Amino acid sequence: MTISDQDIVYWVDLAFIAAACFAFLLTLPRRFIRFSTPLERNVSIKLLKGSPPIERPAEDTSSSSPVDSVTSTIPTDDGRGGLYRRSAAAASPTKRHRGFLLEAASRVRSCLQSFTLFSVTSEKTAGRLVFIFLYIVAIVAACFAHTDPFAKPNRLGFVVASQIPIAVALSTKTSIVTLLTSKGYEKLNFLHRCVGITIFVVANFHFLGHIYGFALTGTLHKKLKQPFVIWGIFTLIGIYALFLSSLPFVRRRSYSLFRAFHFIGIVLVLVCVNFHRHQTRKFIAVAAGLYGADLILRFTLRQKITKAYLYAVPELGMTRVEIPSIRGGWRAGQHIRLRVLTGMGPTMWFETHPFSIVSVSSDNHLNNNELGDGLVLMCKRVGGWTERLYALASSARSEEKAVCVRVSLDGPYGGLADVVLTNYTAALLVAGGSGITFSLGLVEDMVQKASRFQTNLRIIHLVWIVKNHTNYRALAAEFESLNARCIASGYSLRFKVSIFCTRESITSVSSTQENAPILREENDGSKFKMVDTGRPDLPAILDTIANDAAVKQWRNGISVCVCGPVELAHKVRESVRKLRTRSQVGGVYLHEETFGW
Numbered sequence: 001m002t003i004s005d006q007d008i009v010y011w012v013d014l015a016f017i018a019a020a021c022f023a024f025l026l027t028l029p030r031r032f033i034r035f036s037t038p039l040e041r042n043v044s045i046k047l048l049k050g051s052p053p054i055e056r057p058a059e060d061t062s063s064s065s066p067v068d069s070v071t072s073t074i075p076t077d078d079g080r081g082g083l084y085r086r087s088a089a090a091a092s093p094t095k096r097h098r099g100f101l102l103e104a105a106s107r108v109r110s111c112l113q114s115f116t117l118f119s120v121t122s123e124k125t126a127g128r129l130v131f132i133f134l135y136i137v138a139i140v141a142a143c144f145a146h147t148d149p150f151a152k153p154n155r156l157g158f159v160v161a162s163q164i165p166i167a168v169a170l171s172t173k174t175s176i177v178t179l180l181t182s183k184g185y186e187k188l189n190f191l192h193r194c195v196g197i198t199i200f201v202v203a204n205f206h207f208l209g210h211i212y213g214f215a216l217t218g219t220l221h222k223k224l225k226q227p228f229v230i231w232g233i234f235t236l237i238g239i240y241a242l243f244l245s246s247l248p249f250v251r252r253r254s255y256s257l258f259r260a261f262h263f264i265g266i267v268l269v270l271v272c273v274n275f276h277r278h279q280t281r282k283f284i285a286v287a288a289g290l291y292g293a294d295l296i297l298r299f300t301l302r303q304k305i306t307k308a309y310l311y312a313v314p315e316l317g318m319t320r321v322e323i324p325s326i327r328g329g330w331r332a333g334q335h336i337r338l339r340v341l342t343g344m345g346p347t348m349w350f351e352t353h354p355f356s357i358v359s360v361s362s363d364n365h366l367n368n369n370e371l372g373d374g375l376v377l378m379c380k381r382v383g384g385w386t387e388r389l390y391a392l393a394s395s396a397r398s399e400e401k402a403v404c405v406r407v408s409l410d411g412p413y414g415g416l417a418d419v420v421l422t423n424y425t426a427a428l429l430v431a432g433g434s435g436i437t438f439s440l441g442l443v444e445d446m447v448q449k450a451s452r453f454q455t456n457l458r459i460i461h462l463v464w465i466v467k468n469h470t471n472y473r474a475l476a477a478e479f480e481s482l483n484a485r486c487i488a489s490g491y492s493l494r495f496k497v498s499i500f501c502t503r504e505s506i507t508s509v510s511s512t513q514e515n516a517p518i519l520r521e522e523n524d525g526s527k528f529k530m531v532d533t534g535r536p537d538l539p540a541i542l543d544t545i546a547n548d549a550a551v552k553q554w555r556n557g558i559s560v561c562v563c564g565p566v567e568l569a570h571k572v573r574e575s576v577r578k579l580r581t582r583s584q585v586g587g588v589y590l591h592e593e594t595f596g597w
């Protein structure tokens, strides 16, 4: 029996689908635990609108005529740098246990972590490399099975076509792979890039193999005029556009250029492959279907156009974006993609940028009135777009006034998937610079749940690494408020925050003591804040938490979440990997939220 090229690549794709289904089975214990936890059941696939309880004094740029709609506002308890205005929640205790499935899963993970968390580079772990290796083995097998691809390069063309739907499935915001594996598009991005590079390499071999063959038979000139060859060359141009535009150099220099060329490249490839070889049409149909379904879902379900209020927060170099009409539909740790439709000038309104949601969704509040500011984002000024946003926010005529703009929100995406942080006994959150947005969203959520006794948590330790103490001062009141709420909850949950100022001397930090309540930690633990200079000793911090947990026989595990520069995530990962008491404390769950993609 002869096996056709199409059959081979078809079976390889089926193997990938089977792997995704297997990954789905592995997620079942976590899904089960999450959906049996009352406050974690919201599916968080679309943002929910609700009537905002308050209007803000604002300068409106959402209509053509600038209007000042000045009305009364509820005073903040934490200043503009803080998160939101709120009232305390009443609650009854409903303490839960972690469940045997999660216990078993965390034991297996603990054993594997010494290997899977091993960092080959600061971005690549041994765990990820295993996936990449298996993928490459499957592709090499598809290229070489029952043929010599150098003598007959057609097989390589089919391999390229068969991988296009895989690349699309791994990149779309709402994809079937995300649904099956519970991994957000940003976490699957390393595989998407691996598939992309494979397509690029194999397509080049396919092209060169044919050119060489045509040259040997003396038909090169004639063949280059044939339509199917011309369509093939256009496909290759599309693949080059995709590959070159996504090089880290280009992506970091100009994200807009990367996105524009990616769009042109994908359209070119999908159209031209069709005309190049009609046998590839079923792969292209699947890819176009996945891409189209994602676009339709995003525009019909996940896109919201509404008013937003912008405040400049100079201490943090950030713009605080309040969207009071969006009340819920997200989970802590998720992000949305923001587009500002008015006031940003003719070139920037079409750009979308991802930002972590800092506020807690109304699904986690006892009643909707507790949530004063709705969805809140904090956007650090780092480049063209965020600088423009900050300048727009700063154009408000007084500090209390916000600038009102129209925005489009796309999301929510990403986050911790099915992980329930409140099922662990301790949480260590490490934030570098603007990574605090992600960590604060998680802490707010955990404290909120503690006030409803929906937690197993005993300690939340937030480590924030900033360049200078002025960053810290902007959120000092927020930390005080979180601590006060932990105490008021009546639940034995301790909140601890350690600030590390990396670009300042200890004298300049302590000299500000009068202005900001910077406190060194006392031995009796009565102070919840600690401010120090230099970079933190992260392994020692984690060790202390783990030893404490082991002594007190807390066996529900520790969750560690890091958000910030890639090198910081690498440090945290190494600390978790080297922790000797991992299994004694019921395992360590690690979540990395970095920008290394």
Ligand SMILES: Cc1cc2nc3c(=O)[nH]c(=O)nc-3n(C[C@H](O)[C@H](O)[C@H](O)COP(=O)(O)OP(=O)(O)OC[C@H]3O[C@@H](n4cnc5c(N)ncnc54)[C@H](O)[C@@H]3O)c2cc1C
Pocket (backbone or CB within 6 Å): 186, 251, 252, 253, 254, 255, 256, 335, 352, 353, 354, 355, 356, 357, 378, 379, 380, 381, 382, 383, 384, 385, 386, 387, 414, 434, 437, 438, 594, 595
């Ligand atoms: C999931 C996620 C959540 C984030 N959450 C926050 C947050 O809560 N607060 C915060 O201050 N920052 C956050 N960021 C970073 C923020 O998105 C970028 O700083 C911002 O997009 C930079 O845009 P710019 O044009 O001002 O800067 P540029 O100078 O153009 O870009 C600076 C860097 O941001 C990258 N970048 C630019 N545009 C995008 C984009 N549309 N998508 C992804 N990366 C881009 C570029 O590659 C470059 O490396 C988050 C990033 C990600 C990936």
Ligand SMILES: NC(=O)c1ccc[n+]([C@@H]2O[C@H](COP(=O)([O-])OP(=O)(O)OC[C@H]3O[C@@H](n4cnc5c(N)ncnc54)[C@H](OP(=O)(O)O)[C@@H]3O)[C@@H](O)[C@H]2O)c1
Pocket (backbone or CB within 6 Å): 335, 355, 356, 380, 431, 432, 433, 434, 435, 436, 437, 438, 465, 466, 467, 501, 502, 503, 535, 536, 563, 564, 565, 566, 567, 568, 569, 571, 593, 594, 595
């Ligand atoms: N959800 C998300 O994915 C999300 C959300 C928000 C932000 N982000 C990303 O987070 C990053 C933060 O950037 P930023 O400009 O806001 O930060 P920043 O101002 O540069 O501050 C980063 C801080 O982290 C410290 N740091 C860096 N590497 C470290 C390491 N290995 N160990 C200990 N400390 C370390 C730095 O110390 P030094 O001064 O010694 O260098 C600095 O104090 C950006 O890449 C941003 O895009 C991601």
